[in-house]
Amino acid sequence: xxxxxxxxxxxxxxxRRAGLAMLxxxxxxxxxxxxxxxPASRRRFLKDAAGxxxxxxxxxxGAGMYAKQASALPATAIRPPGAxxxxxxxxxxxxxxxxxxxxxxxxxxxxxxGDGVATGTPYFEARDIPCEMCEDIPCxxxxxxGALDRAxxxxxxxxxxxxxxxxxxxxxxxxxxxxxxxYRVCPVIDQAITLxxxxxxxxxRHAMLLPTVHSEHCTxxxxxxxxxxxxxxxxxxxxxxxxxxxxxAEHYLRGWEEKEAAGKSLIGDQVELPVRGLEGKAYGDTRVxxxxxxxxxxxxxxxxxxxxxxxxxLDSGWKP
Amino acid sequence: xxARLGAGGVPERKVPPTSxxxxxxxxxxxxxxxxxxxxxxxxxxxxxxxxxxxxxLGILALFLVGPWLGWWIVKGNLSSxxxxxxxxxxxxxxxxxxxxxxxxxxxxxxxxxxxxxxxYLLFGGRLFCSWVCPVNLVTDAAAWLRRRLGLKGGxxxxxxxRYWLLGFVLVIAAATxxxxxEWVNPVSMFHRGLxxxxxxxxxxxxxxxxxxxxIAPRGWCGHLCPQGAFYALLGRAAVVKVSxxxxxxxxxxxxxxxxxxxxxxxxxxxxxxxQDHPLILxxxxxxxxxxxxxxxxxxxxxxTRFNRSES
Numbered sequence: 001x002x003x004x005x006x007x008x009x010x011x012x013x014x015x016r017r018a019g020l021a022m023l024x025x026x027x028x029x030x031x032x033x034x035x036x037x038x039p040a041s042r043r044r045f046l047k048d049a050a051g052x053x054x055x056x057x058x059x060x061x062g063a064g065m066y067a068k069q070a071s072a073l074p075a076t077a078i079r080p081p082g083a084x085x086x087x088x089x090x091x092x093x094x095x096x097x098x099x100x101x102x103x104x105x106x107x108x109x110x111x112x113x114g115d116g117v118a119t120g121t122p123y124f125e126a127r128d129i130p131c132e133m134c135e136d137i138p139c140x141x142x143x144x145x146g147a148l149d150r151a152x153x154x155x156x157x158x159x160x161x162x163x164x165x166x167x168x169x170x171x172x173x174x175x176x177x178x179x180x181x182x183y184r185v186c187p188v189i190d191q192a193i194t195l196x197x198x199x200x201x202x203x204x205r206h207a208m209l210l211p212t213v214h215s216e217h218c219t220x221x222x223x224x225x226x227x228x229x230x231x232x233x234x235x236x237x238x239x240x241x242x243x244x245x246x247x248x249a250e251h252y253l254r255g256w257e258e259k260e261a262a263g264k265s266l267i268g269d270q271v272e273l274p275v276r277g278l279e280g281k282a283y284g285d286t287r288v289x290x291x292x293x294x295x296x297x298x299x300x301x302x303x304x305x306x307x308x309x310x311x312x313x314l315d316s317g318w319k320p
Numbered sequence: 321x322x323a324r325l326g327a328g329g330v331p332e333r334k335v336p337p338t339s340x341x342x343x344x345x346x347x348x349x350x351x352x353x354x355x356x357x358x359x360x361x362x363x364x365x366x367x368x369x370x371x372x373x374x375x376x377l378g379i380l381a382l383f384l385v386g387p388w389l390g391w392w393i394v395k396g397n398l399s400s401x402x403x404x405x406x407x408x409x410x411x412x413x414x415x416x417x418x419x420x421x422x423x424x425x426x427x428x429x430x431x432x433x434x435x436x437x438x439x440y441l442l443f444g445g446r447l448f449c450s451w452v453c454p455v456n457l458v459t460d461a462a463a464w465l466r467r468r469l470g471l472k473g474g475x476x477x478x479x480x481x482r483y484w485l486l487g488f489v490l491v492i493a494a495a496t497x498x499x500x501x502e503w504v505n506p507v508s509m510f511h512r513g514l515x516x517x518x519x520x521x522x523x524x525x526x527x528x529x530x531x532x533x534x535i536a537p538r539g540w541c542g543h544l545c546p547q548g549a550f551y552a553l554l555g556r557a558a559v560v561k562v563s564x565x566x567x568x569x570x571x572x573x574x575x576x577x578x579x580x581x582x583x584x585x586x587x588x589x590x591x592x593x594x595q596d597h598p599l600i601l602x603x604x605x606x607x608x609x610x611x612x613x614x615x616x617x618x619x620x621x622x623x624t625r626f627n628r629s630e631s
């Protein structure tokens with residue numbers, strides 16, 4: 001077959017025959033080492049191109065997979081104000097650091113390779129340096145790409161994250177003390193964090209004033225987390241909103257909200273039926289006063305005696 | 321078959337320039353330019369190299385005097401920057417990735433990318449590689465050390481790998497909806513690292529140095545870097561070119577092949593393979609001017625693409 005194929009280069013006049021021979025060459029000859037004829041060189045080209053493309057594809061795929069795997073943001077890494085949702089942010093941020101340069105408090109930093117945050121993207125850690133919520137939001141103004149959205153002009157509308165009082169066991173206010181530091185430092189005091197008065201069941205005579213975050217007003221600046229007086233980790237932490245909040249249960253109507261919106265109860269007044277034995281009481285009051293109600297005799301519980309194995313053995317007491 | 325190749329217009333490119341390339345890569349000349357130093361003096365034999373280093377380090381210094389000394393002439397990094405508070409400059413390679421990932425940037429970024437794009441389209445795309453990019457310092461150092469140590473051979477990927485990689489970088493950006501390449505891009509990472517801090521990025525830069533030194537001569541800049549491939553595409557019609565104008569004086573010393581980061585671009589101009597004018601029009605040429613320096617016979621000069629004269 002090789003002999004039949006070799007005249008092909010000499011047969012240049014007849015393009016069709018040459019093409020046919022080339023076809024046969026492709027099928028029969030394993031390599032083009034006899035002569036650097038066109039089919040062999042084309043085959044080599046295709047083979048080389050496939051190898052090169054495959055190698056380049058693998059390299060790019062590796063980069064893509066690494067990027068995908070590393071795109072989960074650590075919970076303590078907070079994006080600057082106005083940052084697009086993380087997916088869109090990673091398409092928009094060119095990692096130039098202009099937001100970092102224009103941050104007057106050195107809050108923002110660019111992630112270094114190995115930080116766990118997408119390499120070169122800006123973030124801050126609230127326990128380290130929180131966002132001071134500048135009124136002119138210089139970081140957003142500096143961003144040339146729109147990764148930080150200029151639609152944000154009022155810093156109190158920012159949603160960098162959400163503060164969560166995450167450790168109720170060590171929070172001093174939950175212990176009954178009046179620390180209040182997170183509440184005091186909050187730039188949106190009395191809206192983003194309020195102190196809610198509760199009965200202190202431990203002493204039974206004091207109040208607890210519990211710092212309570214309201215997601216509607218919290219910007220996620222992290223000043224509460226920074227100020228928390230606990231020595232190491234803070235009891236209140238700013239978390240990404242996705243971690244801090246559950247989804248809203250859209251399919252449940254809140255009766256009290258519907259009632260307020262409609263101006264009246266949607267299901268009308270409930271029918272009040274008398275309850276036997278509770279005639280003198282307000283509707284719904286089912287409390288039982290001492291002396292009333294059924295009297296229960298103290299339960300007679302026999303002393304516990306371990307069960308004995310039945311019969312057999314040396315001490316069975318069996319006599320002939 | 322040959323007729324078909326001829327109709328394709330570029331039969332000469334089918335001939336692999338293995339002989340010259342291989343000679344250069346095998347490190348035939350350990351200290352290229354010795355003859356030029358004798359003929360022209362040290363300073364003239366290093367003129368373009370010194371200018372180029374001044375450009376690379378000067379641009380780096382402009383970015384560094386801000387964070388180091390508080391003189392904010394330029395803010396940002398090569399990915400995007402703001403000069404004197406008015407001039408935005410953005411890497412078009414990043415904007416293209418952004419567009420592939422599905423994000424339309426603000427006007428500043430587009431304007432900045434437009435300015436950079438216009439500059440490189442006009443003057444030569446790979447001027448970025450040889451006159452601006454900080455990775456060039458690393459790979460030049462590796463190439464220099466390789467020549468000095470007399471390291472021979474190596475396994476070099478095909479020069480077209482970078483173009484495939486460029487294509488895949490854009491595909492991956494579109495597929496993941498993120499600037500995936502920027503997670504690992506050694507070019508932007510090195511520059512950003514110098515200005516904002518490295519973390520573990522030293523590993524990647526060191527990897528490129530040792531890859532170029534021990535495995536593939538001129539492996540990164542000459543074969544793999546998709547950013548260089550992008551700028552090469554930009555520079556296809558650019559004006560500033562190297563010309564082997566006095567090629568008749570060539571004494572085949574091979575010094576230019578030894579120093580050239582893309583030795584395959586020299587032969588068509590110097591030896592008239594497939595072209596009759598002495599201009600190096602190949603877009604892979606970085607216009608570094610090193611061939612001008614090391615030639616003792618002053619064969620090369622930097623000129624425009626319109627100057628096809630020989631002297």
